[in-house]
Amino acid sequence: MKATDIRDPSYFHKVVDCQWACPAHTPVPDYIRLIAEERYTEAYMVNWESNVFPGILGRTCDRPCEPACRRVRTEEKPVAICRLKRVAADHKGDITPYMPALPTRKNGKRIALLGAGPASLAVARDLLPLGYEVDLFDRDPAGGGMMRSQIPAFRLPADVLEEEVDLILNMGVNAHFNYEITSMKDMLDMNYDAYFVGTGAPRGRDLDLPGRQEVDAHISIGIDWLGSVAFGHTHSISGKVIVMGGGNTAMDCCRTSKRLGAESVTVVVRSAFEVMKASDWEKEEALDERIPIVNNRPPKEFVHENGKLKGVVFGCVKAVQDEASGRLRYEPTGEPDVYMECDHILMAIGQENHCPWIERDIGLEFDKWDCPILDETTFQSTHPKVFFGGDSAFGPENIIWASAHAHQAAISIHLFCQGKDLKGDRPPEGLNLISQKMGVHEWSYDAEHDPAQRFIVPHADKSKALGNIKVEVELGFDRALGAREAQRCLNCDVQTVFVEPLCIECDACVDICPMDCITFASNGNEDDLRARLTAPAENAEQDLYVSEELPTGRVMVKDEDVCLHCGLCAERCPTNAWDMQKSAIHIPQLGTYAA
Amino acid sequence: MTFVAKPRVHHPQLPLNDLGLNRRDYEGAVSTLCAGCGHDSVSAAIVQACAELSLPPHRFAKVSGIGCSSKTPSYFLNASHGFNAVHGRMPSVATGANLANRELHCIGVSGDGDSASIGIGQFAHIVRRRINMLYIVDNNGTYGLTKGQFSATNDKGSTSKKGAPNLYEPIDLVSMALQIGASFVARSFSGDKQQLVPLLKGALLHRGFAFIDVISPCVAFNNHNGSTKSYDYVRGRGASVVTADFLPKDFIATAAETVVDYAPGTTETVALPDGSRLRLSKLDESYDPHDRAHALAHVLEAQQRGEVVTGLLYVDPDASDCHEILDTVETPLNALGEAELCPGQGALDRINAGLR
Numbered sequence: 001m002k003a004t005d006i007r008d009p010s011y012f013h014k015v016v017d018c019q020w021a022c023p024a025h026t027p028v029p030d031y032i033r034l035i036a037e038e039r040y041t042e043a044y045m046v047n048w049e050s051n052v053f054p055g056i057l058g059r060t061c062d063r064p065c066e067p068a069c070r071r072v073r074t075e076e077k078p079v080a081i082c083r084l085k086r087v088a089a090d091h092k093g094d095i096t097p098y099m100p101a102l103p104t105r106k107n108g109k110r111i112a113l114l115g116a117g118p119a120s121l122a123v124a125r126d127l128l129p130l131g132y133e134v135d136l137f138d139r140d141p142a143g144g145g146m147m148r149s150q151i152p153a154f155r156l157p158a159d160v161l162e163e164e165v166d167l168i169l170n171m172g173v174n175a176h177f178n179y180e181i182t183s184m185k186d187m188l189d190m191n192y193d194a195y196f197v198g199t200g201a202p203r204g205r206d207l208d209l210p211g212r213q214e215v216d217a218h219i220s221i222g223i224d225w226l227g228s229v230a231f232g233h234t235h236s237i238s239g240k241v242i243v244m245g246g247g248n249t250a251m252d253c254c255r256t257s258k259r260l261g262a263e264s265v266t267v268v269v270r271s272a273f274e275v276m277k278a279s280d281w282e283k284e285e286a287l288d289e290r291i292p293i294v295n296n297r298p299p300k301e302f303v304h305e306n307g308k309l310k311g312v313v314f315g316c317v318k319a320v321q322d323e324a325s326g327r328l329r330y331e332p333t334g335e336p337d338v339y340m341e342c343d344h345i346l347m348a349i350g351q352e353n354h355c356p357w358i359e360r361d362i363g364l365e366f367d368k369w370d371c372p373i374l375d376e377t378t379f380q381s382t383h384p385k386v387f388f389g390g391d392s393a394f395g396p397e398n399i400i401w402a403s404a405h406a407h408q409a410a411i412s413i414h415l416f417c418q419g420k421d422l423k424g425d426r427p428p429e430g431l432n433l434i435s436q437k438m439g440v441h442e443w444s445y446d447a448e449h450d451p452a453q454r455f456i457v458p459h460a461d462k463s464k465a466l467g468n469i470k471v472e473v474e475l476g477f478d479r480a481l482g483a484r485e486a487q488r489c490l491n492c493d494v495q496t497v498f499v500e501p502l503c504i505e506c507d508a509c510v511d512i513c514p515m516d517c518i519t520f521a522s523n524g525n526e527d528d529l530r531a532r533l534t535a536p537a538e539n540a541e542q543d544l545y546v547s548e549e550l551p552t553g554r555v556m557v558k559d560e561d562v563c564l565h566c567g568l569c570a571e572r573c574p575t576n577a578w579d580m581q582k583s584a585i586h587i588p589q590l591g592t593y594a595a
Numbered sequence: 596m597t598f599v600a601k602p603r604v605h606h607p608q609l610p611l612n613d614l615g616l617n618r619r620d621y622e623g624a625v626s627t628l629c630a631g632c633g634h635d636s637v638s639a640a641i642v643q644a645c646a647e648l649s650l651p652p653h654r655f656a657k658v659s660g661i662g663c664s665s666k667t668p669s670y671f672l673n674a675s676h677g678f679n680a681v682h683g684r685m686p687s688v689a690t691g692a693n694l695a696n697r698e699l700h701c702i703g704v705s706g707d708g709d710s711a712s713i714g715i716g717q718f719a720h721i722v723r724r725r726i727n728m729l730y731i732v733d734n735n736g737t738y739g740l741t742k743g744q745f746s747a748t749n750d751k752g753s754t755s756k757k758g759a760p761n762l763y764e765p766i767d768l769v770s771m772a773l774q775i776g777a778s779f780v781a782r783s784f785s786g787d788k789q790q791l792v793p794l795l796k797g798a799l800l801h802r803g804f805a806f807i808d809v810i811s812p813c814v815a816f817n818n819h820n821g822s823t824k825s826y827d828y829v830r831g832r833g834a835s836v837v838t839a840d841f842l843p844k845d846f847i848a849t850a851a852e853t854v855v856d857y858a859p860g861t862t863e864t865v866a867l868p869d870g871s872r873l874r875l876s877k878l879d880e881s882y883d884p885h886d887r888a889h890a891l892a893h894v895l896e897a898q899q900r901g902e903v904v905t906g907l908l909y910v911d912p913d914a915s916d917c918h919e920i921l922d923t924v925e926t927p928l929n930a931l932g933e934a935e936l937c938p939g940q941g942a943l944d945r946i947n948a949g950l951r
């Protein structure tokens with residue numbers, strides 16, 4: 001193998017598994033260390049800069065970082081990264097001194113943001129410190145998009161949402177609420193310098209089965225129903241409720257129904273439990289609230305009598321693995337159909353993009369799934385002035401993706417307004433490495449490995465929580481538990497850096513490494529090397545760190561897979577050929593690279 | 596010294612041996628030696644050899660004298676018995692331990708100072724007596740623990756860290772061991788586990804006195820340019836005469852193994868008491884690892900050329916050990932009852948009568 005180029009920012013970035021997996025590339029270990037030091041305000045700001053909604057995300061994030069966490073590979077349960085974000089938000093002090101300065105003189109450019117969800121809000125936050133004039137339009141009476149209209153208050157309390165939404169609105173956004181956008185042409189006629197479309201994926205899917213028209217009054221589309229609950233138009237639901245669908249919307253619908261007075265609530269899913277789209281923890285919460293989830297039951301017919309819904313007929317299928325593709329296929333089991341009584345159905349079987357108000361003759365092209373055709377780096381549409389982000393860009397995702405898109409779109413809008421090239425002039429990623437050595441055996445980070453198991457987040461008393469939709473279910477870690485959980489982080493951003501000319505090939509690092517990461521061996525191609533290491537390196541997703549050739553003709557090969565970042569290799573190296581250096585990965589964002 | 600404790604977690608795919616243990620179960624405390632000391636690699640090699648042989652990690656007697664090398668039994672086989680004797684007196688303690696309990700595997704670790712200076716008398720006699728043990732000398736040519744004086748194995752002309760030359764001829768413990776009756780004699784290098792681990796395995800299973808001289812650089816006091824015991828010097832001059840490959844009991848040659856292209860007459864296997872074998876491959880066809888005089892001559896000639904001969908130099912799998920020579924009782928003394936240990940006045944009278 002060729003020697004690893006550790007100056008390529010993506011090499012060490014990948015080693016920080018959580019940061020690499022995070023769409024916004026939040027420097028996770030940075031803020032976890034700040035929490036361990038009880039510096040909650042700074043921990044909050046590290047988050048705010050990168051993901052914009054720490055308090056909201058600390059409760060609701062889809063957390064792609066957690067399955068990626070190295071701790072999953074070293075001892076099964078990831079660091080509770082998401083809940084630690086909430087610790088920072090819950091315990092922070094006054095953040096005003098840390099807020100970006102807002103120029104009193106505007107730069108003369110006007111930007112229109114369509115929709116007031118997380119994507120548009122994050123674009124506003126990035127643009128305002130550079131002097132842009134920002135106009136925001138949304139048909140809802142308040143900002144936040146689906147964070148407000150969809151995520152129920154028992155998962156995201158209103159005050160947490162409002163604090164972070166208002167923080168941005170108060171930076172000087174000209175907000176136009178209760179403003180239904182009906183024509184993109186009209187918007188373009190208003191002659192803004194650039195447009196950002198953040199209108200989400202607002203249409204819930206429906207099912208056209210026998211009886212659908214007749215029972216219309218007893219069926220609600222899940223996201224519309226959650227929206228009407230959120231805005232106070234719906235206060236109750238009665239009788240037996242069936243929620244159809246297996247995603248997070250289904251989980252929010254069933255848990256909301258339970259709180260609004262349903263006699264019974266059942267979730268019915270066409271596919272198997274394991275492959276349901278809902279996150280594991282959402283499923284767990286629903287089951288914990290004793291809501292039955294019935295799987296492998298595709299609906300066949302709505303049964304009604306005189307226009308009144310009586311129940312639903314479901315078929316019975318089983319999942320079989322397709323031998324050729326390995327995918328799951330569903331086959332009828334041969335059992336008779338099942339009939340389930342119900343009075344109300346909440347349909348939560350997916351969402352789609354839907355912008356009927358964007359005329360199709362204005363040079364803005366859509367693909368066959370009704371998604372706009374975009375450049376994946378710049379988020380620019382085929383109409384040069386119009387940029388997209390969030391759910392409206394590539395279909396429904398989540399809040400953290402909305403923030404990530406927003407940062408890129410904001411950079412593009414800025415470059416566009418300066419007349420620069422959206423790709424050629426894009427700021428590059430960067431890397432800083434700083435040695436953590438303080439003395440012969442002193443490191444400026446807590447190198448010691450903490451074997452503690454993941455700590456469990458305390459929950460509100462169930463009887464209270466189920467009786468009131470506004471009672472938050474999860475209570476979050478207090479400072480003490482937060483500090484202990486923070487200690488589980490392995491500091492993956494404190495990198496093992498190898499300097500060939502110093503190595504005397506004494507093997508001390510090989511002998512001490514608790515995880516058998518290091519090998520000195522003759523070079524070979526990657527597959528060959530992976531098989532010949534001290535411990536076989538079977539996880540091909542994790543890189544091998546390969547040195548230049550050493551005096552004995554061998555190379556140093558380090559498998560990054562299960563390194564604990566414990567620093568023992570550097571402690572035991574007589575020549576400092578290994579050093580523990582903190583990597584700071586610079587992910588370009590407006591403001592940090594203000595032009 | 597290292598202050599970060601070595602975490603107990605280990606690689607998820609770390610293999611289990613026949614006893615259901617992994618290599619980490621054979622470790623000891625974290626070393627307090629200088630970072631980069633060759634002795635730590637020797638300890639790691641012992642850990643690896645014992646784990647791969649599936650030897651029970653609590654059935655060892657670890658003995659040593661004084662010196663950095665003699666500290667190392669603390670750093671392997673934590674679950675075993677150990678005795679840290681006074682300087683140069685490990686052989687006495689090893690003799691006692693092995694005679695008292697022949698069921699324990701006995702490992703002695705000593706240094707060149709401990710064995711070739713103050714303890715040379717004891718060393719000579721434990722070799723003669725063929726105590727059933729593995730005797731390792733971590734040979735760094737210096738008194739590491741007392742900060743770098745020349746030891747008796749230091750080569751004439753080699754210099755101290757400050758440049759002063761050594762004026763005296765070296766003692767070669769390998770030659771001594773060959774001369775006075777060791778039945779397994781090898782030399783190796785701490786920086787070459789591929790060579791060292793199979794040698795340790797063979798020596799651990801060998802019945803009789805097995806001696807391995809391991810050149811093990813002292814990074815703090817004897818790893819400079821004028822040294823003949825530095826990493827660079829040994830790497831440049833080491834020449835292995837006979838490489839040993841350890842073949843476990845259930846070893847069946849795989850296709851890849853049988854294809855290995857050894858020149859005719861250069862490989863042979865030696866049976867070990869537990870049914871496993873050592874496969875020896877000779878670099879020089881004329882070398883005979885069963886001929887003491889030949890081995891001794893080869894070592895001396897190479898020494899004169901400034902070469903460091905390594906590998907398995909001599910082995911006699913059928914040689915007698917101390918228990919055979921002395922016709923000792925099969926059962927460890929701690930398992931004998933009072934009646935057998937103190938047979939009483941009648942027995943004594945009979946012995947006395949036989950001497951009249």
Ligand SMILES: Cc1cc2nc3c(=O)[nH]c(=O)nc-3n(C[C@H](O)[C@H](O)[C@H](O)COP(=O)(O)OP(=O)(O)OC[C@H]3O[C@@H](n4cnc5c(N)ncnc54)[C@H](O)[C@@H]3O)c2cc1C
Pocket residue numbers: 060061062114115116117118119120137138139140144145146147150151179180181182198199200201202223226248249252357389390391392396397398399400402
């Ligand atoms: C039930 C449910 C639960 C969810 N839970 C989570 C969760 O726990 N965690 C998570 O990360 N994500 C969750 N999501 C997804 C998340 O809410 C979205 O991915 C995210 O809000 C998308 O942000 P956005 O800015 O792209 O659009 P949105 O948040 O959808 O905002 C779009 C805004 O545009 C406005 N708009 C649309 N069309 C027009 C128009 N024609 N005129 C005027 N205004 C218009 C809308 O009123 C809305 O305010 C959930 C989604 C649903 C449906």
Ligand SMILES: Cc1ncc(C[n+]2csc(CCOP(=O)(O)OP(=O)(O)O)c2C)c(N)n1
Pocket residue numbers: 661662663664665682705706707708709710713733735737738739740741746
């Ligand atoms: C009776 C006695 N004499 C002298 C000493 C001082 N002393 C301690 S260690 C040592 C030499 C150790 O050298 P070696 O066996 O080569 O071990 P190394 O530290 O080099 O591994 C000496 C002379 C002592 N401890 N006891």
Ligand code: SF4
Pocket residue numbers: 016017018019028029068069070071079081488489490491492493
């Ligand atoms: S251990 Fe810490 S730094 Fe490493 S992946 Fe997990 S959270 Fe991130």
Ligand code: SF4
Pocket residue numbers: 496512513514515516517518562563564565566567568569570
């Ligand atoms: S930091 Fe060094 S010693 Fe610790 S696990 Fe990683 S490679 Fe091994």
Ligand code: SF4
Pocket residue numbers: 502503504505506507508509510569572573574575576577578631
């Ligand atoms: S401990 Fe240092 S000098 Fe020794 S092999 Fe490892 S990197 Fe090289």
Ligand SMILES: [Mg+2]
Pocket residue numbers: 662664706707708733734735736737738739746
């Ligand atoms: Mg010594």
